Amino acid sequence: MPVSVIDSPLARKLAVFVALPDADLAVLSALFVRRRRFPKGRDIVFEGQTDQSANVLASGWVCSYKVLNSGARQIVDFQIPGDFLGLRSVLFRTSDHNIEPVTRIEASEVTTSDLLAAFDTNPRLATAVLWAASRDEAMVVEHLVGMGRRNATERMAHFRLELGARLRLVGLADGGGYACPLSQYMLADALGPSAVHVNRVLRELRETGLCTFQNRRVTFHDHAALVAMCGFDKTYLDHDGPLLA
Amino acid sequence: MPVSVIDSPLARKLAVFVALPDADLAVLSALFVRRRRFPKGRDIVFEGQTDQSANVLASGWVCSYKVLNSGARQIVDFQIPGDFLGLRSVLFRTSDHNIEPVTRIEASEVTTSDLLAAFDTNPRLATAVLWAASRDEAMVVEHLVGMGRRNATERMAHFRLELGARLRLVGLADGGGYACPLSQYMLADALGPSAVHVNRVLRELRETGLCTFQNRRVTFHDHAALVAMCGFDKTYLDHDGPLLA
């Protein structure tokens, strides 16, 4: 088996939750055959669209968002390598959100029927994917809690820590920081405040020496203080090791 | 087959999405044997708890919430008859939220293994339950969007319309309104504003003749105007008829 399969971002992420034997990993890699590239900025899924195959992101970042009739947009979540795109919408007739590549991306497609067939033969894979879906939902819940009960600074801190933890799982960050392609406008659309206020929040975090964002790179200068300030608890992201041995 | 089975809130709700033959309905009713009552106000699930069987609510209302270390609490969603409790947490080692009965409730338990076994024999049931889970997530997403991009009045309007639509699906509301056991404190914990501000929002809705909340009953006086005011689109709740024939 090629190293690249075992070492794909998806496999890495799932392995944290379910110990997957090589046979399962082989099935997993065979699932995602058709790999496509998409340019930055042009939506690849629209709200109301009705195709619905699932995709896994291989490289780059995307965001999932909704637009109100007022024109305001809310980014629900960002997806990074190893994340599913539109997994939740698979059972729906239509997608309930838009998906926009934040950077140039590569994504691998899998049809719903292939996925369900793989679940039949490799039940452990089904468990792993369902776990991934539950984790996605847990992230949305945590985001909702932040919108309701944290101020803009705490939300920013929490957001950066969460992304850092997620990127580490797929090998795209170390403890010190990570490359982050998001503009302040995108942060604003995701976290609620205006872009102007995002800027003020970033300055505050910089001036208090907690973390900086320069040259498209997030750097943690006092990780522990940041965690304490926003009450970040990463349990919902990795559950501290494989649940199924 | 007893009428009560086909007419249970869960069966009613699922039927909107997937046409379930009597055989599936029979399996469904056989799943939920152990029915228990719980008093209002005392939590039945705690964040961090590790049992995780799934439950379906038979009567009454509950809320799912998280508490920050600051002490603030955010209600993520309310569950009404026919809704699953903690379905998402089934795959997790621990529950990531608390569940509190808003009224006295009755709930039926199903073990994870029984549920998965039923899916093997009745795949259509699995589809229906996965749909229910996706719908739950879509509601959380819509809640998140509202927190980020709607003001307090629009959120209240949207919340009431959503609950009205959900209650209609299980036969607990007509077009004119519904019985609602929530205090203004609970509305505040769910929608974000302070309880004092919730009161002012309610007054505004009353004085503009859109809808009222008296004697624990929500009444719509101008449903169309309310829908227009908050941009409510119920697609994510019922998808206008069964997806699978």
Next chain:
DNA sequence: CGTAGCTTTGATGTAGGTCAAGAAATGTGG
């Protein structure tokens, strides 16, 4: 029939929004 939890209202404070405008970075074609 008291008391604890709800609801309602006024007065005042603040986080974050909006508007405006210049500086820096980034991308693009020649």
Next chain:
DNA sequence: CCACATTTCTTGACCTACATCAAAGCTACG
């Protein structure tokens, strides 16, 4: 590799939606 266009960042001045504090009237139920 430069000139120009476009996006992104930064900061100041001012404003609004909502928070907080305080207090009085409900209402429900043990």
